[in-house]
Amino acid sequence: MKKSDLEVLHELDLLHGNLDKAKSVEEKEMINSQINSLKKMLEKDKLEIKKLPSVKVEGKEEKVVSKAKPSIHSPKIINSDGNIKMSEFEKKTLKRLSEKEEKVAPKGIIKPSNYVKLANSFFSNYSEKLLEARKFEMVERDLVKSNLRFMPKSYLSTMFFTTCLSMIAGFFIFLFFMFFNLSSAPPFISLVKENFLMRFLTVFWILIVLPGITFAFMYFYPSLEKKSYETRINRELPFATIHMSSISGSMVEPSKIFEIIIATHEYPYLEKEFKKLINQINVLGYDLVTALRTSASNSPSKSLKELFNGLATTINSGGNLPVFFEKRAESLLFDYKLEREKKTRSAETFMDIYISVVIAAPMILMLLLMMMKISGLGIALSTGMITLVMILGVGVINAAFLTFLHLQGAGE
Numbered sequence: 001m002k003k004s005d006l007e008v009l010h011e012l013d014l015l016h017g018n019l020d021k022a023k024s025v026e027e028k029e030m031i032n033s034q035i036n037s038l039k040k041m042l043e044k045d046k047l048e049i050k051k052l053p054s055v056k057v058e059g060k061e062e063k064v065v066s067k068a069k070p071s072i073h074s075p076k077i078i079n080s081d082g083n084i085k086m087s088e089f090e091k092k093t094l095k096r097l098s099e100k101e102e103k104v105a106p107k108g109i110i111k112p113s114n115y116v117k118l119a120n121s122f123f124s125n126y127s128e129k130l131l132e133a134r135k136f137e138m139v140e141r142d143l144v145k146s147n148l149r150f151m152p153k154s155y156l157s158t159m160f161f162t163t164c165l166s167m168i169a170g171f172f173i174f175l176f177f178m179f180f181n182l183s184s185a186p187p188f189i190s191l192v193k194e195n196f197l198m199r200f201l202t203v204f205w206i207l208i209v210l211p212g213i214t215f216a217f218m219y220f221y222p223s224l225e226k227k228s229y230e231t232r233i234n235r236e237l238p239f240a241t242i243h244m245s246s247i248s249g250s251m252v253e254p255s256k257i258f259e260i261i262i263a264t265h266e267y268p269y270l271e272k273e274f275k276k277l278i279n280q281i282n283v284l285g286y287d288l289v290t291a292l293r294t295s296a297s298n299s300p301s302k303s304l305k306e307l308f309n310g311l312a313t314t315i316n317s318g319g320n321l322p323v324f325f326e327k328r329a330e331s332l333l334f335d336y337k338l339e340r341e342k343k344t345r346s347a348e349t350f351m352d353i354y355i356s357v358v359i360a361a362p363m364i365l366m367l368l369l370m371m372m373k374i375s376g377l378g379i380a381l382s383t384g385m386i387t388l389v390m391i392l393g394v395g396v397i398n399a400a401f402l403t404f405l406h407l408q409g410a411g412e
Contacts, residue, residue, distance in 0.1 A: 237336075
């Protein structure tokens with residue numbers, strides 16, 4: 001190989017490296033022009049490689065392709081057995097290219113649990129008849145608005161099945177207390193010594209109260225969940241509306257505003273409602289105004305319902321969307337500040353009530369019970385029973401306060 005040809009190869013290698021680093025179009029055109037001229041020069045000289053000089057590397061005879069500056073784009077050394085020896089950078093690059101892209105498994109359909117399947121096997125037909133007769137219309141509406149992952153028929157079946165189980169559990173508890181007493185002192189369980197009829201009248205309420213509480217809880221649970229969901233949406237709505245106002249200023253198509261809000265993942269509860277809206281457009285084929293009206297009717301939040309209806313009216317009338325979102329954001333932010341101030345004052349009131357009920361009242365009640373025990377007047381409870389009553393009372397009151405704060409949204 002001639003010396004001039006080696007210089008040409010070296011220059012070609014440098015130009016290829018600079019071509020990847022070129023930023024402007026003019027610079028790339030100049031480099032390509034030089035590369036083409038050098039290639040023509042090589043073709044003219046009819047470059048042929050007949051023999052390669054050998055060198056020894058670590059005791060093995062290897063052949064050098066060129067004395068030119070090595071490049072990451074071409075192998076540098078060929079072993080005596082004909083295999084190419086690559087640099088570490090080239091090995092890592094080939095390994096990365098050979099790795100297959102990780103495939104993201106699509107999300108499967110969420111299937112009901114075995115408990116729900118069992119409930120459906122017993123009560124699905126009965127629940128369907130009740131829904132057709134519009135007997136549980138309020139539960140059906142609350143299920144849709146609360147975003148619970150239950151079909152109305154499945155939820156009613158689960159409600160009836162759970163109530164039946166509570167009746168069975170209540171029957172066994174009733175039988176237990178018919179023949180046994182519980183006490184805080186050993187022996188903790190003792191036989192009943194009073195009259196059978198009197199004992200039956202004393203514990204008969206268990207057969208009615210336990211199933212009744214179970215049924216009432218499951219009947220009103222969707223409504224309670226809807227209220228909690230509404231509170232969370234109202235917290236996110238003012239700031240999401242400000243975000244939507246800034247997006248609408250770029251004059252994008254209105255449905256794209258909701259897609260952008262979904263893509264941010266900054267409003268998890270509003271994101272669920274906006275996904276329902278987009279699905280009505282992309283899956284069910286509704287136009288934006290119809291989807292907004294439908295979403296408004298199924299929304300758990302009154303503020304979000306007004307936003308959807310107002311946006312549908314603005315689009316129908318050809319109004320100014322940035323102005324609409326700006327005015328609505330101001331109104332929602334003002335209501336949000338008033339609501340936060342109201343919550344703060346309510347929290348102060350609840351704190352005073354909590355201190356009075358949970359701290360002061362148990363101490364007074366314990367002193368009263370101890371005085372009644374010592375004097376022998378009224379109900380004389382043992383020390384262990386008084387302690388058990390106090391612990392259970394404080395636990396029930398704390399659970400009631402936590403439930404109330406959770407439903408009010410003040411516990412987050």
